[in-house]
Amino acid sequence: MVRAATTGLGWLVALLLFFPILWTVLTSFKTEVEAIAFPPAFWPEGWTLENYFQVQERSEYFSHFLNSVIISLGSTILGMMVAIPAAWSMAFQPGRGTRHVLMWMLSTKMMPAVGALVPIFLIFKSVGLLDNLVGITLILLIGNLPIMVWMLYTYFREIPSDILEAARMDGATTLKELVYVLLPMSLPGVASTMLLNIILAWNESFWTLSLTAVKAAPLTAFIASYSSPQGLFWAKLSAASTLAILPILVVGWISQKQLVRGLTFGAVK
Amino acid sequence: MAGYQMKRTARIALAPSVLLLIVGMIVPLATTLWLSFRFYNFMNPTLGGFAGLSNYEFFLTDPAFLQAIINTLLLVGGVLAITVIGGILLGLLFDQPMWGRGIARLLMIAPFFVMPTVSALVWKNMLMHPGYGIFAWIAMKLGLPPVEWLSNYPLLSIILIVAWQWLPFATLIFLTALQSLDHEQQEAARMDGAGPFDRFIYIILPHLGRAITVVILIETIFILAIFAEIFVTTSGGPGYASTNLPYLIYVQALMQFDVGAASAGAIIAVVLANIVAIFAIRLAGRNLTA
Numbered sequence: 001m002v003r004a005a006t007t008g009l010g011w012l013v014a015l016l017l018f019f020p021i022l023w024t025v026l027t028s029f030k031t032e033v034e035a036i037a038f039p040p041a042f043w044p045e046g047w048t049l050e051n052y053f054q055v056q057e058r059s060e061y062f063s064h065f066l067n068s069v070i071i072s073l074g075s076t077i078l079g080m081m082v083a084i085p086a087a088w089s090m091a092f093q094p095g096r097g098t099r100h101v102l103m104w105m106l107s108t109k110m111m112p113a114v115g116a117l118v119p120i121f122l123i124f125k126s127v128g129l130l131d132n133l134v135g136i137t138l139i140l141l142i143g144n145l146p147i148m149v150w151m152l153y154t155y156f157r158e159i160p161s162d163i164l165e166a167a168r169m170d171g172a173t174t175l176k177e178l179v180y181v182l183l184p185m186s187l188p189g190v191a192s193t194m195l196l197n198i199i200l201a202w203n204e205s206f207w208t209l210s211l212t213a214v215k216a217a218p219l220t221a222f223i224a225s226y227s228s229p230q231g232l233f234w235a236k237l238s239a240a241s242t243l244a245i246l247p248i249l250v251v252g253w254i255s256q257k258q259l260v261r262g263l264t265f266g267a268v269k
Numbered sequence: 270m271a272g273y274q275m276k277r278t279a280r281i282a283l284a285p286s287v288l289l290l291i292v293g294m295i296v297p298l299a300t301t302l303w304l305s306f307r308f309y310n311f312m313n314p315t316l317g318g319f320a321g322l323s324n325y326e327f328f329l330t331d332p333a334f335l336q337a338i339i340n341t342l343l344l345v346g347g348v349l350a351i352t353v354i355g356g357i358l359l360g361l362l363f364d365q366p367m368w369g370r371g372i373a374r375l376l377m378i379a380p381f382f383v384m385p386t387v388s389a390l391v392w393k394n395m396l397m398h399p400g401y402g403i404f405a406w407i408a409m410k411l412g413l414p415p416v417e418w419l420s421n422y423p424l425l426s427i428i429l430i431v432a433w434q435w436l437p438f439a440t441l442i443f444l445t446a447l448q449s450l451d452h453e454q455q456e457a458a459r460m461d462g463a464g465p466f467d468r469f470i471y472i473i474l475p476h477l478g479r480a481i482t483v484v485i486l487i488e489t490i491f492i493l494a495i496f497a498e499i500f501v502t503t504s505g506g507p508g509y510a511s512t513n514l515p516y517l518i519y520v521q522a523l524m525q526f527d528v529g530a531a532s533a534g535a536i537i538a539v540v541l542a543n544i545v546a547i548f549a550i551r552l553a554g555r556n557l558t559a
């Protein structure tokens with residue numbers, strides 16, 4: 001009886017929270033006329049895929065999609081190449097300043113992005129990095145780097161340093177020790193760090209809206225262009241939105257458990 | 270000498286991260302500080318030179334500034350109130366045994382992964398639209414006139430949108446914390462005759478203390494910087510009714526081209542965020558590296 005009640009309430013809440021997403025997906029299969037029908041038609045009458053084709057035809061949707069992929073994968077992979085050695089260094093070879101460096105890194109993340117907007121805009125403008133994939137990837141890499149270093153650091157610290165030392169005794173170079181011993185042992189941590197950063201980069205909007213226009217615009221910026229009155233086609237907007245959120249929703253669902261740990265740096269267990 | 274060698278390798282391994290962060294964050298911040306004391310306007314290239322505190326004066330005495338500060342704080346406070354209280358309640362709910370709990374949880378956390386520009390547009394056009402939106406339809410069913418959400422209650426609307434995105438995050442954190450609760454202690458309290466309310470106040474709430482702090486800190490940092498939701502839905506309006514600090518600085522810099530004033534505003538935003546960050550760093554320092 002109690003279980004039936006909590007089940008009912010739980011599902012009601014879950015469906016209410018999920019409703020805007022469900023509604024978007026359903027609307028993406030409606031015709032434009034049906035999409036703005038009032039009272040709203042819950043279920044699509046004809047289930048058309050037309051919107052998905054139209055979104056691509058009218059706007060080169062997939063080039064924006066590709067930009068999102070390049071930016072989020074690029075900034076994550078480059079970031080890991082920089083962050084893994086740094087996290088290794090601080091976790092296994094801590095010096096007197098390590099604690100301060102860690103805190104300083106975290107503090108840069110707490111600085112609001114607007115604090116750096118004007119100079120970065122001016123620099124990008126003068127060197128031609130505005131609306132450029134390299135520029136926006138670089139910004140996201142720097143923006144998420146502190147989180148990557150911190151997450152990897154918290155995962156690395158759980159690995160006994162004896163194991164790394166044993167590898168070293170056997171004559172492994174630092175690079176080999178890192179690639180063959182540390183990374184395989186901390187694979188879940190490395191994977192969830194990457195997933196969290198892909199999510200953060202995929203959804204990042206402040207920099208993409210300020211620094212990209214057409215060429216390098218990822219989905220966050222492209223979707224925002226629908227807010228102008230001439231772009232108001234709700235069924236097409238829904239199709240574009242569905243394609244934009246589904247891949248990252250799947251990534252998020254897969255990594256939900258690690259996400260708590262990652263976002264709170266393990267402070268909540 | 271192996272130790273020395275190792276230290277050197279460790280320093281080399283750390284260097285790229287430190288350099289990137291200095292070049293990418295500290296240099297722009299220092300430049301912003303410098304620009305905030307200069308006359309600099311794209312529209313008026315002849316103007317230049319040292320401005321003293323006049324940019325700060327201009328920014329601080331602008332009526333939009335006070336409004337933006339108030340809006341920024343209301344946005345943070347409102348979203349925090351909804352997500353912390355709602356998150357605790359939902360955490361308790363989803364901690365209970367129920368059929369299909371795994372799937373219900375997945376549906377519940379989904380809003381957290383929706384990109385801000387999408388959620389803003391969906392809420393604006395398909396939920397809050399006074400002519401075609403779901404809310405208008407619900408109002409009609411109840412025999413009420415439809416509400417013009419974004420023009421009549423712009424800040425409240427944005428608070429609702431942002432709270433929808435962050436409620437799942439808070440719930441997820443509280444749920445995780447609840448799972449580490451000692452069930453024997455709960456059981457013992459029940460045996461001693463403690464009702465559900467007493468158990469909540471004396472056992473569950475203290476146990477959630479750290480999780481609440483973490484949720485408040487993380488959300489504050491992100492919500493102080495909310496931008497896309499405002500950019501897409503109201504453009505800060507009507508008037509400045511829904512302009513927060515980041516949006517005001519964006520408008521000043523990239524739409525009114527007043528780099529000097531925008532820089533002064535940015536420094537003020539940084540100071541504001543740092544007041545919050547001091548607490549965050551202290552907590553992080555105590556909890557994470559001890």
